Amino acid sequence: MSLLQGQVALVTGASRGIGAAVAERCAAEGARVVRVSRTLRSNRRGNLHDLACDLTDWDQVSRLTSVVLDQYGPPDIVVSNAGAFLLRRLEATQAEELDHQLAVNLRASFAVAKGFLPAMREAGRGSFITVGSVADHVGFPENAAYAASKFGLRGLHETLLQEYRGTGVRLSLVSPGPTDTPVWDPFDPDRREGFTPRAGMLHAEDVAEAILFVATRPPRVHIDWLRLGPLQR
């Protein structure tokens, strides 16, 4: 029996990396999947529905929310995953780079939560899963802007946990360690001392599996925070 038969899952940042793996896994488990990113062409085939949206733009998120709620009603699962990464020391970080990290990693997730959680609350059910990072609770050098956005994201999650307590909506934060996705391409971790080489990283499918686990617990179970990373050797 497919785990998500009859369910609707919306995944942001689903054009590649972790989001693409989550969307694929949800579809394989029978869900109708709405994939969202800037570069996906709006399109529908089989149980996949792609919607182009720049999540840093409030108006676009508002339109996305209306389209999805009109067509599907409140999703059973929202995976707020879209993100961007930056490795830059504080003194070299430009104001626009900080703004971009905050816009994609924090404000976009805020907007997605604001868009979908009211309808999920009304329905009294659903899983809202935020993809954080090891950098949402640990500081690393060269991570000031990224960590600021991800620590903020964890703060948002902790607050929403309180605001949605008792509503039937399960909010979860999944915080992966280094994962081999295109996000690392500009930074070449194999040549940087102190970084996990790509071969030692998690795979996007490992994170997708963790997210599926969180989303498919029996209704009485709530995983509020799941951390995972590569086994240290």
Ligand SMILES: NC(=O)c1ccc[n+]([C@@H]2O[C@H](COP(=O)([O-])OP(=O)(O)OC[C@H]3O[C@@H](n4cnc5c(N)ncnc54)[C@H](OP(=O)(O)O)[C@@H]3O)[C@@H](O)[C@H]2O)c1
């Ligand atoms: N890879 C890691 O080591 C790692 C570790 C911990 C946490 N994470 C987190 O996992 C999540 C996914 O990362 P990833 O490694 O899979 O990165 P990735 O391969 O670069 O994918 C990022 C996704 O976000 C989308 N995106 C970026 N800006 C967007 C915007 N303004 N509006 C809509 N979509 C946008 C991208 O699609 P478009 O370009 O098509 O818009 C893409 O689908 C992020 O939140 C990241 O912080 C990653």
